[in-house]
Amino acid sequence: MQRQMASSTRIEKGTTIVDVVGQIDLGNSPTLRKTLLESLKGTDRVAVNLMAVKYIDSSGIASLLEVLKEARQSKKRFVLFGLTKAVSQVLQLTRLTGVFEIRENEEQALAA
Amino acid sequence: MSSDPRFLSIVRAAVGQLGLVYGLTEESCRGVTLAVDEALANTIRHAYKNRYDREIELSCQAGADHLEFTLVDSGEPADSARICAKPLDEVSLSGRGTHLIKATMDEMHYEKVPRGNQLRLIKHLPAAKVTVEGESSPR
Numbered sequence: 001m002q003r004q005m006a007s008s009t010r011i012e013k014g015t016t017i018v019d020v021v022g023q024i025d026l027g028n029s030p031t032l033r034k035t036l037l038e039s040l041k042g043t044d045r046v047a048v049n050l051m052a053v054k055y056i057d058s059s060g061i062a063s064l065l066e067v068l069k070e071a072r073q074s075k076k077r078f079v080l081f082g083l084t085k086a087v088s089q090v091l092q093l094t095r096l097t098g099v100f101e102i103r104e105n106e107e108q109a110l111a112a
Numbered sequence: 113m114s115s116d117p118r119f120l121s122i123v124r125a126a127v128g129q130l131g132l133v134y135g136l137t138e139e140s141c142r143g144v145t146l147a148v149d150e151a152l153a154n155t156i157r158h159a160y161k162n163r164y165d166r167e168i169e170l171s172c173q174a175g176a177d178h179l180e181f182t183l184v185d186s187g188e189p190a191d192s193a194r195i196c197a198k199p200l201d202e203v204s205l206s207g208r209g210t211h212l213i214k215a216t217m218d219e220m221h222y223e224k225v226p227r228g229n230q231l232r233l234i235k236h237l238p239a240a241k242v243t244v245e246g247e248s249s250p251r
Contacts, residue, residue, distance in 0.1 A: 023124070025153070026120060026156060027116075027117030028117075055121075055145075057146065057149055057153060057212075058150055058209040059209075085138075085139075086142055089139065089146075090212070093143075093211070093212055093215045094211065
């Protein structure tokens with residue numbers, strides 16, 4: 001399992017997609033937050049691909065939440081897709097499943 | 113271990129494997145791993161104020177029917193009034209770590225000990241079986 005976190009950005013059908021890989025924790029969640037906030041500045045729609053995220057802690061969830069708030073304030077769209085069991089479990093435990101816009105895969109994220 | 117977050121992934125890998133050996137389900141393993149990781153992260157953030165050059169003592173004991181993780185640090189003691197003080201809601205950006213620990217572990221005990229602050233996390237095992245190399249054997 002990849003222990004570090006890495007991310008890359010691409011644009012598909014007018015949506016900025018941030019592909020995240022690895023484990024999100026206290027050590028790297030500030031980097032993810034910065035990446036996502038930067039992505040949000042340059043577009044109206046950001047989708048985060050979490051298919052390859054095998055772990056996320058509360059600091060990672062807080063980072064996603066902060067970007068969601070920024071998106072709402074600036075009337076932009078922020079979508080999560082490809083949630084692994086690990087990510088889903090933490091979102092459920094923190095009762096945030098209904099707070100984020102969540103799609104099963106990239107196709108659905110782009111279509112919604 | 114050092115209070116440097118770079119060590120967290122190593123601890124997570126070990127805790128996850130330990131849970132599997134002691135017969136926890138995959139979901140429970142993820143929960144226990146999350147709880148230990150959140151406890152360490154809380155220690156780094158709150159007890160040591162994000163100083164990465166301090167020591168955290170982490171030990172694990174397997175009882176007949178439970179796994180017990182003990183963390184000891186020499187930083188600022190936890191403010192019991194603030195533990196799980198914030199309700200889980202959409203607005204709050206912080207304070208979710210302790211909720212996650214409570215939700216995934218069966219017992220959580222904060223204690224002041226001569227060496228510093230001690231947190232004990234206990235997970236009850238589903239059955240008294242230990243899996244070794246793919247086989248189950250009674251203990």
